[in-house]
Amino acid sequence: MxxxxxxxxxxxxxxxxxxxxxxxxxxxxxxxxxxxVAQLIDGEMTVWTHTxxxxxxxxxxxxx
Numbered sequence: 381m382x383x384x385x386x387x388x389x390x391x392x393x394x395x396x397x398x399x400x401x402x403x404x405x406x407x408x409x410x411x412x413x414x415x416x417v418a419q420l421i422d423g424e425m426t427v428w429t430h431t432x433x434x435x436x437x438x439x440x441x442x443x444x
Contacts, residue, residue: 410430412430413430414430415429416428416429417429425441427441
């Protein structure tokens, strides 16, 4: 049997397999505190925070 014949569903010996695959639900659960601390010294601000969006946070702080 050729490769072309194997991809033909009408080919003899072709098998159809059906299956269902599952995995347990996994939620994103943050274990860190939801807060931020900022320090302004001589016109320069340092911000400590937890984030997954570093660049959007930086842009938002810069607009203030």
